[in-house]
Amino acid sequence: xxxxxxxxxxxxxxxxxxxxxxxxxxxxxxxxxxxxxxxxxxxxxxxxxxxxxxxxxxxxxxxxxxxxxxxxxxxxxxxxxxxxxxxxxxxxxxxxxxxxxxxxxxxxxxxxxxxxxxxxxxxxxxxxxxxxxxxxxxxxxxxxxxxxxxxxxxxxxxxxxxxxxxxxxxxxxxxxxxxxxxxxxxxxxxxxxxxxxxxxxxxxxxxxxxxxxxxxxxxxxxxxxxxxxxxxxxxxxxxx
Amino acid sequence: xxxxxxxxxxxxxxxxxxxxxxxxxxxxxxxxxxxxxxxxxxxxxxxxxxxxxxxxxxxxxxxxxxxxxxxxxxxxxxxxxxxxxxxxxxxxxxxxxxxxxxxxxxxxxxxxxxxxxxxxxxxxxxxxxxxxxxxxxxxxxxxxxxxxxxxxxxxxxxxxxxxxxxxxxxxxxxxxxxxxxxxxxxxxxxxxxxxxxxxxxxxxxxxxxxxxxxxxxxxxxxxxxxxxxxxxxxxxxxxxxxxxxxxxxxxxxxxxxxxxxxxxxxxxxxxxxxxxxxxxxxxxxxxxxxxxxxxxx
Numbered sequence: 001x002x003x004x005x006x007x008x009x010x011x012x013x014x015x016x017x018x019x020x021x022x023x024x025x026x027x028x029x030x031x032x033x034x035x036x037x038x039x040x041x042x043x044x045x046x047x048x049x050x051x052x053x054x055x056x057x058x059x060x061x062x063x064x065x066x067x068x069x070x071x072x073x074x075x076x077x078x079x080x081x082x083x084x085x086x087x088x089x090x091x092x093x094x095x096x097x098x099x100x101x102x103x104x105x106x107x108x109x110x111x112x113x114x115x116x117x118x119x120x121x122x123x124x125x126x127x128x129x130x131x132x133x134x135x136x137x138x139x140x141x142x143x144x145x146x147x148x149x150x151x152x153x154x155x156x157x158x159x160x161x162x163x164x165x166x167x168x169x170x171x172x173x174x175x176x177x178x179x180x181x182x183x184x185x186x187x188x189x190x191x192x193x194x195x196x197x198x199x200x201x202x203x204x205x206x207x208x209x210x211x212x213x214x215x216x217x218x219x220x221x222x223x224x225x226x227x228x229x230x231x232x233x234x235x236x237x238x239x240x
Numbered sequence: 241x242x243x244x245x246x247x248x249x250x251x252x253x254x255x256x257x258x259x260x261x262x263x264x265x266x267x268x269x270x271x272x273x274x275x276x277x278x279x280x281x282x283x284x285x286x287x288x289x290x291x292x293x294x295x296x297x298x299x300x301x302x303x304x305x306x307x308x309x310x311x312x313x314x315x316x317x318x319x320x321x322x323x324x325x326x327x328x329x330x331x332x333x334x335x336x337x338x339x340x341x342x343x344x345x346x347x348x349x350x351x352x353x354x355x356x357x358x359x360x361x362x363x364x365x366x367x368x369x370x371x372x373x374x375x376x377x378x379x380x381x382x383x384x385x386x387x388x389x390x391x392x393x394x395x396x397x398x399x400x401x402x403x404x405x406x407x408x409x410x411x412x413x414x415x416x417x418x419x420x421x422x423x424x425x426x427x428x429x430x431x432x433x434x435x436x437x438x439x440x441x442x443x444x445x446x447x448x449x450x451x452x453x454x455x456x457x458x459x460x461x462x463x464x465x466x467x468x469x470x471x472x473x474x475x476x477x478x479x480x481x482x483x484x485x486x487x488x489x490x491x492x493x494x495x496x497x498x499x500x501x502x503x504x505x506x507x508x509x510x511x512x513x514x515x516x517x518x519x520x521x522x523x524x525x526x527x528x529x530x531x532x533x534x535x536x537x
Contacts (some may be wrong), residue, residue: 049415075417082415090408093401101405101416104398148416 001027002156007057009047019044019212020057025205026199028069030182030189032199032220034233035209042085042160044209048190049158050074050080054119061156064233073150076105078156081149085160085192088145091134095125095144098133102148111151118147122177139170146177150185157181159191163198171195175202196233200224208233243370244491250376250445251483253383257438259463260390261431267407267470268427271328273320274335275312276435277460278342278453283308283436284443285346288355297357305436312432313425313445335497339453346450354447379441386437387476390430394472403427407470458511459486462518468528477530485517486510 004023010016017040025031033041034077046052048059050071059067061078076081090098091177100120103111119126122143128136133144142162149157162178163171182189193199200206203220208229214227223229258280265273283304290300315338323331364371394400402423406413413420439448442456463482467474490510494503520529 051411051414071414072417072419073451075415084412084415087409087412090405090412092408093404097401101401105417152417 001025001062002190003058003060004044004048005060006045007044007054007059009043009052009054011043011052015214016055018054020049021209021212021214023207023214025156025188025190027188028182028186029204030178030202032203032206033190033192033209034194034196034199034206035215036121036233037194039209040212041209043194045158045160049080058074075152079152079154080156081152081154082158082159083142083149083160083162084146085164089136089141090134091132091147093133095129095131095136097131098144099125099147099151102151105152114151114153118151121180121191122147137170138165139167139173142166142170142174143177146174146181150181153185155187157187157189159189161192161194163193163195171198175199177227178202196229242368244487246367246370246372246376246481247487247491248483249380251487252473254438254442254445255456255460255463255482256383256447256476257386257434257441258460259467259479260387260472261400261434261438262269262460262464263467263475264390264403264427264434264472265431266399266464267472268403268424269320269324269331271320271324271331271335272461272464272469273431274314274332274457274461275338275342276431277457278339278436279308279312279432280439280442280456281310281346281448281450281453282342282439284439284448284452285350285355286356286436287440288448289441291358297359301437301440304440308436309429309433313429316425316428317465333412335398339457343450343453350450355443356447357443359444363425373445375444379444380507382441383435387473390434391473393430399423399426455511458518459514462514462521465518466521466525466529469532471528471530474528474530478528481529482514485513489513 002023002025003019006020006022007018008016009018021044034131035045043052047054050069050073054067055191058065061074064078066074066078068119069077071082090101099115100111101115119129125144125147126142128140132143136144159178162174166174175198178189178191181187191199200220200223206220206223207214207220208216208223216223258276262272262276265276286304286307287301290303291297295303319334319338320331323334359375362374364373365377394403402413402418405416406420406423408421410420439452442448442452459482463478464475465475465478466481467478489505489512490507494505495501
């Protein structure tokens with residue numbers, strides 16, 4: 001579904017942050033990008049989403065080259081849903097307005113139906129549908145951001161550190177929601193995460209970046225069991 | 241007393257549409273476009289020229305408003321977008337320079353003499369003891385209608401929702417499939433059209449000259465800041481407060497205080513009222529009288 005081939009990227013006149021990354025993410029799978037701060041995880045996600053234009057290499061979605069498309073064009077033409085790490089809601093707008101903004105490319109007849117289905121799925125949002133998004137907790141904002149992306153029936157969902165700043169309980173709820181989305185929608189989910197252990201538990205495959213290169217890659221279960229991975233990113237022995 | 245209300249409403253009318261336009265542009269572009277005050281004068285001059293060419297007032301006003309909208313979009317694409325890429329202060333200074341250039345162009349083409357519409361002079365109406373002309377009533381009606389249409393656009397249409405989303409969070413708007421550049425272009429055009437209409441309304445009640453744009457700048461800027469830059473409907477309230485202050489300064493009889501029958505401040509002091517309010521707002525309510533993060537457009 002997503003193919004990244006030899007992508008090099010950076011900001012302004014600065015050095016390359018990504019040094020020729022290759023990555024594949026298939027439909028119906030959760031693929032996680034892991035790595036320490038500054039390794040280029042978010043830059044890679046922004047390249048795929050269309051916020052950063054690669055200096056070299058290709059990004060393809062469902063076989064079509066989308067390297068130079070802008071973010072809003074990818075949303076419309078390739079069904080990309082993007083959930084940023086911070087500032088992930090329109091704070092001055094209501095919960096309903098936030099979700100419905102994502103439904104602009106959905107047929108009118110279907111909008112209400114999908115909206116109600118999402119509120120049933122996320123009761124925390126249903127109770128606050130007329131509140132301003134600024135009044136929501138961090139976890140509720142993350143769910144709202146997911147709902148806004150999901151109402152558009154995305155074929156690809158890009159998540160930038162969905163657990164950032166959340167309490168352990170809320171983090172667990174968000175990862176559960178992501179897992180349910182894969183099971184229900186069967187879409188391709190590409191996620192950047194710092195919480196390697198939790199992320200690997202719901203992922204199918206993972207890529208570990210280091211200084212702009214892919215240092216490790218493979219099935220999530222294999223990486224969870226990998227001694228090098230454990231000592232570098234999982235804080236020693238992983239709990240079972 | 242009712243005359244005071246009428247005078248405040250008429251002055252607020254002069255400032256409101258331009259202040260709303262300035263605030264709307266700021267909310268999306270993140271710089272106060274000073275040239276908007278000149279777009280008001282440009283609209284008035286163009287409408288006068290078209291009327292002199294034989295078009296009736298309404299069509300000439302509509303054509304003038306549309307031309308100003310197109311000019312604003314072109315200036316935005318050619319100049320302001322590039323300046324904004326450098327920084328918002330660069331764009332603001334650039335808009336001041338553009339404003340001066342437009343003023344110089346008026347001087348060359350139209351000359352220093354004031355220009356007026358060719359309108360029939362009518363006897364003022366008496367409403368609750370206050371005097372108001374038909375053209376003034378018309379200007380109040382047009383302003384109220386324009387603000388209502390703008391509010392409906394902002395809160396009830398897809399474009400309005402895209403405008404508010406882009407103003408709140410540009411990156412997220414892009415990630416939601418909104419073409420933020422197109423949305424900003426639409427706001428630039430709408431704001432310029434509002435300013436041009438504002439200029440035409442001012443001229444319906446009097447005249448326009450090459451200084452009109454610069455004279456409007458301070459009170460309009462004060463109204464926009466008072467309403468909270470980036471909160472277009474707050475600018476409506478800001479314009480009313482500025483109009484009230486200006487009208488008070490020029491309408492209050494200081495005679496009894498000074499032991500004389502009649503002592504009024506000259507009309508030129510009205511601008512000082514805007515200045516004082518601007519300074520006080522910047523000191524105590526730098527984000528405006530009505531604004532909170534939640535209300536920001």
